[in-house]
Amino acid sequence: MATYVVGMNNFRSTESPLLDAKSLAPRLGLNHKAVLHFARNGVIPSVRIGRLVRFDPSQIERWISEGGLRSPESDSSQYEVEL
Numbered sequence: 001m002a003t004y005v006v007g008m009n010n011f012r013s014t015e016s017p018l019l020d021a022k023s024l025a026p027r028l029g030l031n032h033k034a035v036l037h038f039a040r041n042g043v044i045p046s047v048r049i050g051r052l053v054r055f056d057p058s059q060i061e062r063w064i065s066e067g068g069l070r071s072p073e074s075d076s077s078q079y080e081v082e083l
Contacts, residue, residue, distance in 0.1 A: 018047060018054035027060070028069070043069070 021032040021039070028035060028044075036053060039046035045059040 016057040018056055019060070020052075020054060024055050024060065038069070 021035040025032045025035050038044040039053050045063050047054045047056060
């Protein structure tokens with residue numbers, strides 16, 4: 001969860017801002033459409049804000065450290081994408 005500091009006329013989060021698919025795609029070696037596809041299917045952890053899909057950098061780093069997208073050789077049928 002984000003921690004917020006609120007005072008006289010200021011409001012800032014102490015955590016990194018959420019990423020969009022275009023910002024996350026290069027980090028994962030995917031195009032942004034594939035990132036959105038995997039997010040919709042629950043493969044990549046994401047946050048929906050209305051119609052927007054955003055990604056928490058700390059959740060993404062944790063997900064990557066836990067294995068992220070496994071190599072296609074391990075289970076290619078799980079990650080087939082038609083774009």
